[in-house]
Structures are given as structure tokens and as C-alpha cells.
Amino acid sequence: MGKVLVLDHPLIQHKVSILRDKNTGTNEFRRLVSEVSLLMAYEAMRDLELEDYALETPMEPATGKRLRGKKLCIVPVLRAGLGMVDSFLNIVPTAKVGHIGLYRDPETHLPVEYYLKLPQDVSNRDVFVLDPMLATGGSLVATIDHLKKAGCKKVTSVNIIAAPEGVEAVQEAHPDVDIIVAAMDRALNENAYILPGLGDAGDRLFGTK
Ligand code: PRP
Numbered sequence: 140m141g142k143v144l145v146l147d148h149p150l151i152q153h154k155v156s157i158l159r160d161k162n163t164g165t166n167e168f169r170r171l172v173s174e175v176s177l178l179m180a181y182e183a184m185r186d187l188e189l190e191d192y193a194l195e196t197p198m199e200p201a202t203g204k205r206l207r208g209k210k211l212c213i214v215p216v217l218r219a220g221l222g223m224v225d226s227f228l229n230i231v232p233t234a235k236v237g238h239i240g241l242y243r244d245p246e247t248h249l250p251v252e253y254y255l256k257l258p259q260d261v262s263n264r265d266v267f268v269l270d271p272m273l274a275t276g277g278s279l280v281a282t283i284d285h286l287k288k289a290g291c292k293k294v295t296s297v298n299i300i301a302a303p304e305g306v307e308a309v310q311e312a313h314p315d316v317d318i319i320v321a322a323m324d325r326a327l328n329e330n331a332y333i334l335p336g337l338g339d340a341g342d343r344l345f346g347t348k
Pocket residue numbers: 216217218219220241242243248250270271272273274275276277278279305331339340341342
């Protein structure tokens with residue numbers, strides 16, 4: 140079973156609490172999503188492999204460590220995942236970026252797909268799916284379905300807030316996928332919104348409500 144990692148670092152918890160606050164405006168919300176994503180990106184890259192190499196300090200020869208050049212791809216789920224992209228690219232500037240466009244049908248809460256563009260060599264890359272919210276899990280399961288159909292073998296999901304129902308759904312459909320979250324919330328309401336959550340991440344990020 141893939142691991143579920145809840146990042147309880149005080150800086151992350153502090154910033155996520157401000158994200159939750161209904162009085163936090165779009166500008167600050169966007170900045171905080173970016174900051175939390177940067178901290179999450181740092182943790183998400185913990186398992187990257189290193190190799191030794193020879194270097195010379197001004198004092199003497201030494202052995203350095205460098206990333207083994209594993210190819211990475213980040214895949215934001217439109218729209219809200221876009222708010223996490225720049226932070227990940229700051230940490231891993233050579234990663235390629237795929238996009239998947241999904242919105243939840245307001246009645247069924249099932250994901251409706253409207254866009255998909257993945258790098259041609261995505262099957263050779265470790266993939267990080269970015270989406271601030273993991274609610275029913277429908278959007279993430281559909282995203283991982285596509286990635287696996289494209290041949291991806293290692294997929295990690297990075298979500299700021301998750302509901303237990305969503306994590307369960309993803310684990311059932313894709314037991315090999317690791318999930319990294321900043322907060323595991325209580326439950327979903329009747330409209331499949333996360334409680335206490337932060338509301339509609341896309342709308343808050345882009346000021347569309
Ligand atoms: C939100 C969120 C996820 C999805 C999570 O997107 O960003 O993609 O809902 O819900 P799920 O786990 O129940 O599938 P939304 O559908 O609101 O689209 P938007 O980002 O374009 O607003």
C-alpha cells in the first residue's frame with residue numbers, strides 16, 4: 140500500500156490555517172498556496188536518489204552529492220493545481236509539466252474531463268500530481284488512470300487538504316500511489332466539500348466567486 144504522509148511541520152500548519160480562514164483574500168490565498176507548496180515540494184522530494192562525485196573545495200579534494208538525474212514530471216489538476224506549479228518548478232526546474240483539466244459535476248460530484256496534455260516521455264518520469272484539494276478522490280483517481288494508461292510507473296499525489304473518504308478511494312483504486320498532504324480533515328458535506336476545509340480552492344485562488 141502506498142504511504143500517506145501528513146506534514147505536521149509548524150510552518151505548514153500555520154499557513155494552512157490562514158488559508159482556511161474565510162477572511163483571507165485572493166491575493167494572500169494565492170501567496171500562501173505557493174508557500175505551502177514550496178514546503179511540501181521539499182518533503183515530496185525526500186526520496187530522490189543521490190550519487191557521489193569528486194569535487195575540489197578551496198581547501199582539498201572532497202566527495203560531493205548530486206541528484207542522480209531522475210526525470211520528473213509535475214501534473215497540476217486544473218484549475219486549482221496551477222497554484223502549486225511555480226513552487227515545484229523552483230525546487231526542480233528541469234521537471235516537465237503535464238496538465239489535466241477536470242471539474243466536478245455539481246450534481247453527481249464526478250469529474251468531467253476537458254483537457255489532457257502530458258509530456259511525450261512521461262512514462263520514463265516519476266510523476267507528482269498537484270491539487271490543493273482531495274475530496275471524494277474522483278479527480279485524483281481519474282488523473283492517475285490517465286497517467287497509468289500513458290505508462291507512468293511511479294506517481295505521488297501532493298494535496299494541501301484531504302478528506303479521509305478521498306484518500307480511501309484513491310488507495311482502493313491505486314494502492315501503489317503515495318499521498319502527501321498538509322492536513323487530513325474530518326469529513327465531506329452533502330455537496331462533497333471538505334469539512335472544515337477551505338471552501339472552493341479554484342474560486343479562492345482565482346477570485347471567481
Ligand atoms: C476541485 C479540486 C480538485 C477536486 C477535488 O476542483 O481542485 O480537483 O475539486 O474533488 P474530488 O476529490 O471530489 O474529485 P473543481 O472540480 O472544483 O474544479 P476547479 O479547480 O476548476 O474549480
